[in-house]
Amino acid sequence: MINYQICTRCIMDTTDPEIVFRNDGVCNHCLEYEKLIENNEKYSEEEYNRIIEKIKKLGKGHPYDCIAAISGGIDSSYMVHKLKSAGLRVLAVHFDGGWNTEEAIHNVKSLVETIGIDLYTYYADWEEFRALQLAYLNAGVIDIDVPTDHTFFASLYEVADKKNVPFIITGHNLKTESLMPKAWVCDKLDARNIMDIYKKFGSGLKLKTLPILNFKKKFSYYNIKKIEVVFILNTLKYNKLEAAENLKDTYGWLPVKVKHGESIWTRFYQCFILPARFNIDKRKAHYSNLILSGLMSRENALIEMQKPIYPYNFEQDKKHILDKFRLTEADLDMYMTQKKRTVNEFKTDTSMKNIYTVLRKLIPFKGLLNASTRH
């Protein structure tokens, strides 16, 4: 058993089994964050304007310039607001896996109505989505939210392809979202891994409509259809706190108490399953990220950590989840205490991914942002 230690700069600690500390007590996450931002610090008005103008130019003659992924959380809401202000013709795409909170629904609705943009809601087939989520619970792996993240991302590609829009813009950003211990999550885009977990621990229900981004599809979307994901917030001096105030005033936006708390399932997983079963409190990573990006002091983060980890009505959420999944309390107890498995015990796409990475290096990829016409 290693001794407990907490970083002197951020609040990451030895609950990350791979954390290492320098002699002065600063952890590897702080150093990696510094390097990452240094290498990617390209936010400038010119770069932002160049991307916007390019997307506009390529969008001429098409009904939409871009797709904007919107969850109702702060990053994506602010991003949609910025895109519209910049004059882009946006198709907002929202993924509905059946777990959206009232705040998320309110935020998406109020935003698209006030701004006046089209909304495409992607409804995942509930029985299929349920089957995949339960397979992850059954498997005993750590990152039970992979089905949500994966199908959400895959749905964006499906809509982009269907609507013939080559740009997907997401609110994901390095500045406030890059710090996350590898041991706490797993690869969200490894379709082979997902399908192998489903094969071994799923109900056998065929996943006919659920969007799964397998290697063939990925290759086609990336290289043939050239659909490009743009992380626009990385080009802006994005201040989350100011953005929240702005959204509240302009759209009556409702704050989401925990990061990714737009989904009842995700908040239950993050605020109950992860801490209770795996001794992981993701607030440490989320707050550390805010500390490193200068938006929160370490003292305030430590005060926030004293607050209850489940900032919602736990019993109500639990009942909702059990009812919706058609599970009993005993089923949940079984999940919480069963054997833990790692995703590496299942098949992965790693070798294909390695080959692909080498190919990408050999054949330089010219993205649409550097091209002169859209397909």
Ligand SMILES: [Zn+2]
């Ligand atoms: Zn640190």
